[in-house]
Amino acid sequence: MNGLTWARRMMVALALSTSSMALAQEAPAGDDSAAEAGEIIVTAQRREQSLLEVPVAVTALGGDQLAQRGISNSAQLGEAVPNLQINSPYGSTQPNFSLRGIGVANEYNSNQASPVGVYLDDVYLAPRTSHGMGLFDLDRIEVLRGPQGTLFGRNTTGGAINFITRKPNLSGTNGYVQLGYANFDTFTAQGAAEATLAEDVAGVRLAVNYAKGDGQIRNVFPGGRDAASVDTLQGRFSLRVKPIDTLDIVLRAYGGRDRGTQAAVHGLGAFRAGLGFFETNENRIGNNNTDAWGFSTNIALELSDRWSLASITSYDGGKQNLQQAADGSPLDLLDINWSSRYRQFSQELRTNYASDTIDFVGGLFYGWDRNITDNTFNLPLPPAGGFFQHYRQVRKSYAIFGQADITLAERLVLTLGARYTRDRSRYDDAFAFLFVGPVGGPLTPIATTVPCPGVAGTCAYNPAARFALADTNKALTGRIALSYTFDSGTLVYASYNRGYRAGAINGGGYTSSSGIGYIEPERVNAYELGIKGRTDDRVFTYAASAFYYDYSNQQLQDTRAGPVSFLVNAPASEVYGVELETTIQPTDALRINAALGWLKSRYKTLTLQGANLSGNDLPFAPELTGQLGLEWDVAEVAGGKITFAPNVVYSSRQFFSPFNNDNAPRTAQLNSELQQGANAKVNGTLSWSDDRITVRLFANNLFDRKTYGYGLDLRGAGFPYNFLVPSAPRTFGASVRFGF
Template sequence: MASLAFSRALLVALAVSTSTAALAQETGNAPAESGAADGDIVVTAQRREQSLLDVPLAVTALGGDTLAERGITNSAQLGDAVPNLQINSPYGDTQPNFSLRGIGVANEYNSNQASPVGVYLDDVYLAPRTSHGMGLFDLDRIEVLRGPQGTLFGRNTTGGAINFITKKPGLSGTDGYIQLGYANFDTITAQGAAEATLAEDVAGLRLAVNYAKGDGQIKNVFPGGRDAASVDSLQGRASLRVKPTETLDIVLRAYGGRDRGTQAAVHGLGAFRTGLGFFETNENRIGENRTDAWGFSANIALELSDRLSLTSITSYDGGKQDLQQAADGSPLDLLDINWRSKYRQFSQELRANYEGDGVTFVGGLFYGWDRNITDNRFNLPLPPAGGFFQHYRQVRKSYAIFGQADIDLADRLVLTIGARYTKDKSRYDDAFAYLFVGGVDDPDTPIATTVPCAGVAGTCPYDPAARFALADTNNALTGRVALSYSFDDGPLVYASYNRGYRAGAVNGGGYTSSAGIGYIEPERVNAYEAGIKGRAGGRLLTYAASAFYYDYSNQQLQDTRAGPVSFLVNAPSSEVYGLEVETTLRPTDGFRVNASLGWLHSKYKELTLQGADLSGNQLPFAPKLTAQLGFEWDMIDVAGGTLTFAPNMAYSSRQYYSPFNTIDAPGTPQVNSELQQGANAKVNASLSWSTDALTVRLFANNLFDRKTHGYGLDLRGAGFPFNFLVPAAPRTYGVSLRYGF
């Protein structure tokens, strides 16, 4: 009943805000002037600086202050602030899977797959999904671009792109901040940044650090067992900016971080759930999610003239993961997995920007290389105790040439046309897997080779020299055509066509046989969108709305079958369409209302898995309705500061975790109806007192302690007597103190 009441209240508020937008337009209230002025949010969604209201794309931009007010401290929490964005993972906050408008990695959990939502750090593409689970600190803003970005961003951006943009030295004076916090689960947080100008207007250095350590959020009742979902992370970043002349601007960035928190909790074997609360587990082997990430980049911008500039972005990044996962959620050793991978990547982009009379052009060249070396160990209930060991190396190379032009056809009427040609090469080699005897804590004793082996596991004699290799090449032409019109003293309206692409992939989950290891087809999306954005009543109301239709082919899915055997397959045909609305209302000074609504229809037009016809099923991680509503109220000035109350609510309708939805494959023990999360609403709130330099903030996330799952996987169909479900975080609350200087 509480969820229903929240839902109704939220929808009423959204209806009022969007109706207000329509009324303001009808009465002819003029918005403030366009351009990056008067407090407008400036974004680089089209690889050049523009006011958010001048960009003919569906973009959500979140500044650092907004993230703090909404209690968003990790990239895995962004779904609470962006319409039609879902974030899930079988590993908790580690290796988050982003789904935008229903397009994501679906039920794929292997580390070698590229996200179809491209993730960027300061315009640098991050290939490994493990590095996407970053803590959010000292950011200028986050830009979330919904819809295919196959022209200017390009690589694997079928669903969209998320760009995390850090603060860079301002080259004048010194500044920084220190923030300390304490929360339940004995969680201590600390972050800070300090900036020094080494030479006025010429050189500056900015250092930032982020630390969090806390007990597990899910209680483990197993005697002496560790609690699940603990926090133990440390991250740092250094940015050096040098501007020796007015036309040359160089930013060098280095970052590093590590995470040592315990694994996400699992609701698994039902017999051991008896008597447990939702936020409890009974597990003898709560492992650690150990991850490391680091990187270096150089962004060099050179102005050749008032109209032409060049930008070079060079990066080299690396990291590793060692995820110890007890997947059975019981005190028995039924399924214990050690996911281990090491990553390296290099990228180089050369870009030219031109602004002429009636024409604006962005174009360039891109090269990307990434490598994944994986060593996974699967302990299964085999007689005698044993399991499978898997090793492979995956190397991908991507080459692209791209360009996009905005052409003024008439006063305030702009044609956008762009194209990108991409060539992706991938090689999967040095691959082998074997069946072994040995317990979870014992050394392996290999008894049979399973990769390469096309037969049933255990039928090929062990050969330590056996190796398996595959290679694949994809070519793609993607692009964008859009028409936009800016009304005189009014909104921007646009209509567009975008084509998106994600390269073909190889099955990283194939370890029981080489029969299931092969490259599958690239994903492709033809996306049609129309939108409007602007202001009404001066700065009273800011709004953006869009409607879209996707023709989506060859979505890459993981099909886990009895054995256990995993196959990576293509869903031949799907369709997605929906609506999005975002509004900000400022009825008085000191009171701001933010609301957004996402409505989504998704279905498989053609899909058969394990003999089950799934045509008409909803895509996984694609709820029909998502919405957010919040306000910031500067209630009173007291003791030289301002007391601000900032609650917000995020609503999601039912979502499925599997393409099967509620259908079970014939002749299997599947119970796929368990792999879903019903409609729910979660409330966050903060109360802060602020002066120019000091902020004291009380906060609570998931205030009403809603009990929800964040991920589910069919393991009954794979031969285990349970399904794998991961509970989302319980209520957290605490206090923080921030001092700026």
């Protein structure tokens, strides 16, 4: 498609979208006074702005809106954000975020960085295991769609998701306690308490979240545990000190752990006979054990009315021990123990300058993260045995960045931004060996496979053998945008963004060192047109964007017989689409929100296992997604209001593999299984609330739609089945919240 043709199509799409008024919701953020005035304050450009003034495609969701939609975990965010898909082979653990078709594709190893940057209070979270967080005591969530190659941390070719927690407001005492119960014998409890130590000077806030419930997928194996259970505990402590008006310091500490059972697997077909969709027959349902903790310090100093400085320092850690029976049968065909330990440190220094004609943000960033992995793969080898894998990965990232919004004329603003990044990565202390031994039992090494250039089992066992590689990438990314604000307040903009994701190494290489090597960085050139605004009476708020991506070197997994996994680049792809968002409030008692995402993605050049996949869709990129919901204050009863809040979430077909319906030559692949057809799910809440108490009934997936959330080719790797993960069945329950 040439640039002129594309531009014409996008302009037509924008014209149709803004005239049809069929766009998605905007949610109130944390500034109460601004929210009351109808303003939504975000920090998408690292400074406070009204959402309607930001020339970026952003969805903002406040804590109350998340509760009304029944969203309690980051893995559910796709139900509220257009063109956002969230998938994982591990259930809600280690979610894979895909925005506008850009994600980790079919990659499942923990050492890969997410192309969609995930942040907690502006702190970049490197390990993907820590992304599967419970959502509690949040001020808001900001989802920025499109590459963020200027102002945000690392690896944001697809976008950025910033979870912003509530901080002490330095006035009075407040808090809440919420208790809930749902089917699958699920008990939930969360709460927060805030105390002001000195008015306008110092305050603390403590928040806790707990959930425990039985498995949602029934296991028919005699004495077997049910899959997809919940067992989580999280806590967060915040201290805010403002000794003088110009100095604001926020210190946070958090910790949490998950101990639920693994996601269910639909695997070997012979053992699916007679089972319902939400049932499995598995002899070894394992645990998804994860731990995460961290500390951060955010210091903001106002030097003058125009200048300010900010420092964000963090140190985080955690671990995962995912015990995954990956065959969905009572046989020991494929049992994996994914075990990794994480550490990370980051430091960002930022300065802001504002005048009548220019707003500038600039700074320095340093990030370090380490992943030490010990994986065990039990395979149907004679005698019982498999492979053990160990490696250490250390990444360092250095960046200098700046962005200026320059007022060229009244209401006409030019944005210029650039970021220079240097990424260094080292993969070392790596070894793997072939062993004999039962699942969960002692391992007896019989042959070294890493380092070993040949077929597994052909190199004698050498306990001292080690393998190491290193790589360095450099990139200049940035942003150019032109925006204009009409007298009515409507904002229109056109932008170009360049995104980058550092080169990566194959974390799945354990049968031979020949498949372990660094591959090229991802790059994306993104062009976007957008419009956002609202009517004078504030009844109708809208936003629309149209985009085109020239996407190169997507990093994806190529699994071959052996089983051997290779990390490869898809040389060239293109993605384009339209997003529409709106809120309509015709009366004080009725609020309607809607979102629509239309997406076309295809590989322009890709060959895997001898199969030409050029023209295939990118995985986890449905062509059409939509959300429609309302909040209706039905009546005033007993001093409170009854609110009915249903919503429906739609997705067209999505593929889980770059192969789509194609199969590699001379293999037993059946890739047509690796997809989920078009589906719609209905959720809803019914609540009564006054100034202090909220009682809520909820139902998610009300009509018990049977859908898959993830699929992986195992037939091509030599197994007689594919790996499919069913999504959650219908859940329903009630909660009561007391505020003080």
